[in-house]
Amino acid sequence: MEKVAGSVEYKPIKKVVSGNYAAAYAALHARVQVVAAYPITPQTSIIEKIAEFIANGEADIQYIPVESEHSAMAACIGASATGARVFTATSAQGLALMHEMLHWAAGARLPIVMVDVNRAMAPPWSVWDDQTDSLAQRDTGWMQFYAENNQEVYDGVLMAFKVAETVNVPAMVVESAFILSHTYELVEMIPQELVDEFLPPRKPLYTLTDFDNPIAVGALATPADYYEFRYKLAKAHEEAKKVIKDVGREFGERFGRDYSEMIEKGYIDDADFVFMGMGSLMGTVKEAVELLRKEGYKVGYAKVRWFRPFPREEVVEIAESVKGIAVLDRNFSFGQEGILFTEAKGVLYNEGVRPIMKNYIVGLGGRDFTVKDAKIIAEDMKKIIESGKLDREIEWYHLKR
Amino acid sequence: MNTLFGKMKEEAKVISPKSVDEYPEAPVSLGTTLINFTGDWRTFMPVIDESKCVKCYICWKFCPEPAIYIKEDGFVAIDYDYCKGCGICANECPTKAITMVREEK
Ligand code: SF4
Ligand code: SF4
Numbered sequence: 001m002e003k004v005a006g007s008v009e010y011k012p013i014k015k016v017v018s019g020n021y022a023a024a025y026a027a028l029h030a031r032v033q034v035v036a037a038y039p040i041t042p043q044t045s046i047i048e049k050i051a052e053f054i055a056n057g058e059a060d061i062q063y064i065p066v067e068s069e070h071s072a073m074a075a076c077i078g079a080s081a082t083g084a085r086v087f088t089a090t091s092a093q094g095l096a097l098m099h100e101m102l103h104w105a106a107g108a109r110l111p112i113v114m115v116d117v118n119r120a121m122a123p124p125w126s127v128w129d130d131q132t133d134s135l136a137q138r139d140t141g142w143m144q145f146y147a148e149n150n151q152e153v154y155d156g157v158l159m160a161f162k163v164a165e166t167v168n169v170p171a172m173v174v175e176s177a178f179i180l181s182h183t184y185e186l187v188e189m190i191p192q193e194l195v196d197e198f199l200p201p202r203k204p205l206y207t208l209t210d211f212d213n214p215i216a217v218g219a220l221a222t223p224a225d226y227y228e229f230r231y232k233l234a235k236a237h238e239e240a241k242k243v244i245k246d247v248g249r250e251f252g253e254r255f256g257r258d259y260s261e262m263i264e265k266g267y268i269d270d271a272d273f274v275f276m277g278m279g280s281l282m283g284t285v286k287e288a289v290e291l292l293r294k295e296g297y298k299v300g301y302a303k304v305r306w307f308r309p310f311p312r313e314e315v316v317e318i319a320e321s322v323k324g325i326a327v328l329d330r331n332f333s334f335g336q337e338g339i340l341f342t343e344a345k346g347v348l349y350n351e352g353v354r355p356i357m358k359n360y361i362v363g364l365g366g367r368d369f370t371v372k373d374a375k376i377i378a379e380d381m382k383k384i385i386e387s388g389k390l391d392r393e394i395e396w397y398h399l400k401r
Numbered sequence: 402m403n404t405l406f407g408k409m410k411e412e413a414k415v416i417s418p419k420s421v422d423e424y425p426e427a428p429v430s431l432g433t434t435l436i437n438f439t440g441d442w443r444t445f446m447p448v449i450d451e452s453k454c455v456k457c458y459i460c461w462k463f464c465p466e467p468a469i470y471i472k473e474d475g476f477v478a479i480d481y482d483y484c485k486g487c488g489i490c491a492n493e494c495p496t497k498a499i500t501m502v503r504e505e506k
Contacts, residue, residue: 109427168426206429216430219437228421229428 010255012188019180022150022187023089023115023173024049026157028059029195030113032087036064036075040094041127042181043117047089069094073101073112080110081217083207085161088112091177092119092133099137102170106141106233108218109205111164111171113157114142118279118330119177120365128366129177131279131331135307135339141233143171143240144308146278150175150185152305155257158190158199162247165202167240169233176280177366190255198254237309244306262311264303265318267293271300273324273355273381276344278304281330281362281369288374297378304340312347319348324356324385326377330363337394356384359394367398405470405480410435439466443486445501451476453498460490460499 017025023046027035037047053059064075069090080086090098095116105112116137120130134144145160147153153175160171175181190198206215221229245260252258264282267289268274275285282303292299302318302325304311319325329338336342341359348354360377363369377397384390404410413435418424425431454476461469461477468484469477479490491499 107428205426206431213431214433216434218428219430219434221428225418225424228418228424231421232424232426 010191010194012255013191015187015189016184017150017187018045018182018184019147019150019153019175020045020117020182021049022154023157023175024053025187025189026154027087027113028053029190029192030087030158030161030199031085031196031201032061032113033084034062034064034076034079034086035088036066036072036079036086037088037090038066038069038072038094040069040091042119042177043089043091043094043115045181046115046117050087069097070101073098073105076112076114077101077105077108077110080105080112081108081208083202083204083209085165085202086110086112087114087157089115089117091117092121092127095133095137096121099140102137102140102142104218105170107229109168109233109236111161111168111202113160113164113171113173115153115157115173115175117175117177117181124365126365127177129179129280129330130364130366131174131329131339132364134172134174135331135333137172138308138339141169141237142308143169143237143306145171145173145306146304147173147175147180148280148283148303150180150183150187151257153180154187154189155251155255155259158195159244159247159251159259162199163240163243166243166247167236168205169236169240174279179280179366194254198250240309241311244309259305261314262304262306263314263318264305265300266303267300268302268318268321269300270298271322272298272385273326273378274300274302274318274322275326275328275374275377276302276304276318276340277328277330278307278340279330281328284369284371285328285374288371288378291371292375292378297382299378299381307340307343310343310347315344315347316351316353319344319351319353319355322355324358324381326381327357327359328362328369328377329359330369332361332364341394356388356390358384358390358392360397361394362397364398373397405468405483406435409433410482438482439485440468440480440482443481443484443504445486445488446481446504447479447484447486447488447490447499448502449477449479450498450500453496455496455498457495459493459495463489463493465489 120126156173164171248259327341
C-alpha cells in the first residue's frame with residue numbers, strides 16, 4: 001500500500017507474523033480488556049497467542065474460557081455492557097453457533113470486535129477458505145471489514161474498534177483461512193503510544209456498573225417501541241459510512257496506510273471492465289491486473305473492504321465509469337447467486353446504471369484462485385464486452401466439466 | 402411502605418418517547434425496571450401461613466423474581482407486583498407454610 005504524503009514519521013515495529021498473530025497483536029495493542037473465545041480451526045492460534053500474552057504478563061486481559069461460541073459471544077455481550085473493550089474470534093460452524101448472540105450484540109449496540117477467519121461451512125467437512133460463513137451473518141447488524149493481507153488484518157482490527165465505538169455497532173474483521181491465518185508476512189505494527197493516541201479508552205453509551213444511574217439492558221420492547229430501535233441501528237450503519245472514511249483517512253495520516261475509501265480501486269479511470277471482490281482473493285487479482293495491463297487489457301479492480309455497511313455510492317461511481325464488472329464471489333447464496341453480486345447489482349437498479357455484470361463463483365472451500373484464472377476470466381469478459389452479449393449470468397468457474 | 406422496593410417503586414418513572422429521537426440510543430431501560438410489574442402474569446398466588454413459618458428464608462433465597470422480602474418482624478412477605486406465581490416458594494418451603502391459591506381476576 002502506498003504511503004500517504006504528509007503522514008507522520010514513526011518507527012514501525014516490523015514483525016513477520018501469520019494473519020492470526022497479526023489479529024492477536026492488534027487486540028493487544030488496542031488494549032482489549034476482556035476476551036471470551038472458544039478454539040476452532042483455523043482461528044485457534046489467535047486466542048492461543050492472546051493466552052500467551054496473558055501468561056507472560058504482557059497484557060492485562062480477562063480471558064473467559066467457555067464451552068461454546070454461543071457462550072463466548074454471550075460473555076462478550078455481558079462484558080461489553082459493563083463498558084469494557086471486548087474482543088473475540090471464530091470461524092465457520094463456530095460463527096454459525098454464535099448467530100443468535102450476534103443479533104443480540106448488535107441490537108444492544110455493543111461495539112465488540114471479532115475476527116472471523118473465513119472457513120467453508122460443512123458438510124462436506126472443510127477447514128479451508130470460503131466467505132459464506134461471514135456473509136451468512138450479513139443481516140445480524142454487524143459491520144464487516146474484509147482484509148486482503150495480514151497488514152490489513154492488523155490495521156483492520158484497530159480501525160474496527162474506533163469505528164465500532166464511535167457508532168456503537170459491533171464489527172467483524174474477516175480474514176481468509178490459511179491463506180492469511182497461517183501464512184507469515186511482514187507486518188508493520190504501530191508503537192503502543194501511537195495506538196493509544198489513535199484509539200483512546202472506550203466511552204460507553206451506558207454502563208451496567210454506573211450504580212447511580214441504573215439501566216436494564218435488553219429489556220422487553222412491545223410493538224409500540226421495537227420498530228424505533230431497529231431504525232436507530234439502521235441509521236447507525238448509515239452514519240458509520242462517514243465514520244469509516246474519516247477513521248480510514250486518520251489512519252492514513254497517522255500511520256501512512258490510507259483506508260479512506262470503502263472500496264479500494266485501481267486502474268478504474270480508463271478501464272473497460274473491472275474485477276470486483278473481497279478479501280485475500282483480491283491480492284491475486286491486483287497482481288493479475290498489473291500483468292494484464294502490460295498485455296494491453298483495459299482492466300481495473302475494485303476491492304470491497306467494507307461489506308457492511310454496504311458502500312452503495314462507491315459501487316454506483318465505479319459502475320458509471322465501466323462497461324463491465326466481473327464479480328468474483330468466494331461464497332454462494334443457494335437458490336440465487338454470489339452474495340456480493342446480488343448486492344452490487346441491487347444498488348444500481350434505481351440509478352439506471354447498467355454495465356454488463358457477470359458473476360464468477362471461485363475458490364469455494366479453499367480451491368486455489370491464481371493469476372492464470374484471473375487472466376482466463378479477463379479474456380472471457382473482454383469477449384462479452386466486445387460482443388455486448390452476456391452468455392450466462394453465473395459461472396461456476398472451477399467446475400470439472 | 403411495606404413492600405420489597407417501597408419508595409423506589411413509587412418514584413420509578415415511565416418514559417414514553419413521542420418521536421424516534423427521544424428514544425435512548427441503545428435499547429436499555431433508563432432507571433430500573435421496577436415499573437415492569439411481572440405480577441400481572443400470575444394465575445396462582447402464594448399465600449403464607451405465618452403460624453407454620455419457621456423463618457428459614459429458603460423461600461426468600463429461591464424466589465427467582467425476587468418477590469419475597471423479609472419484614473421487620475422477621476417473617477417473610479410477598480410483593481405481589483412482582484410475584485409471577487411460579488410456585489417455587491411453596492414447593493421449597495420445608496414446613497408447607499406457603500400454599501398456592503387460584504386467583505380470580
Ligand atoms: S410464587 Fe414464585 S415468584 Fe411468587 S413469591 Fe413464590 S417463588 Fe417468588
Ligand atoms: S420457606 Fe417456609 S418456613 Fe422458610 S421462611 Fe419461607 S415460608 Fe417460612
